[in-house]
Amino acid sequence: MRYIRYASIAIFALALISIALANRQMVTVKVLPEELAVFSAMNPSVQMPLFLVIFGGIIAGLLVGFIWEWMREHKHRAEARRKHGEVKQLERELRRVKGQRDEGKDEVLALLDEAS
Incomplete structure (x- = not known):
């Protein structure tokens, strides 16, 4: 059973590395869309690789799900x-x-x- 767990972790790690290598191009992440940025005086933006945006979205979704489930089971x-x-x-x-x-x-x- 331990070997199945290690094999699953290895496959998952290879998939994440593959996604990271395939999505290395830089993207601009903005806080607000351009239409709403007109109303506010600032619209900070950050240049980062696309895989960080993807992984950040996955982590944020997991955190929201864990918190939601924790509150539901209270x-x-x-x-x-x-x-x-x-x-x-x-x-x-x-x-x-x-x-x-x-x-x-x-x-x-x-x-x-x-x-x-």
Whole structure:
């Protein structure tokens, strides 16, 4: 299974290198389109290779997806946290009740009952 993972990573890396080598030409990335830049006093632009724009878009999309999913699953995590606290409280109550039940017994018998 480990070899399949390494092979998948190698194929993915080769694909990314191939995309980077095929898209080395420089492009101008602007913040606003020319029509909207007329209304603002500035329109910064940057010259960078096309593959950086592609990879940046992929990374930005992944980040947005991860954040979206994290926010969507918040209710499930909160419910699990609440249930975990409830279980801990019930375990403490069970230990207390068993302690009261075994109050007058021999210590060895109480330990054996507690183990079962």
